Amino acid sequence: MDEASARGAANLLLVSAGLAAAYVVFTRPPLRRLAARGFRMWLGATVPVYLITQIRRAWVESAPAA
Numbered sequence: 001m002d003e004a005s006a007r008g009a010a011n012l013l014l015v016s017a018g019l020a021a022a023y024v025v026f027t028r029p030p031l032r033r034l035a036a037r038g039f040r041m042w043l044g045a046t047v048p049v050y051l052i053t054q055i056r057r058a059w060v061e062s063a064p065a066a
Helices: 003-027 029-061
Strands: none
Touching: 003 029
């Protein structure tokens, strides 16, 4: 088996495992609630950090050249 075939097989395996996990999570209400709570926590942590980083970058780039 060459490298390209191995990568394709690994990608197929990862996609099928991800789909199986998604199926289990979305068909079980307790797991679905846990996933939704985790998604809200992730979204609540990353979006403000991203916005602050972009504001800081815009502030630095808008400063007049010394």
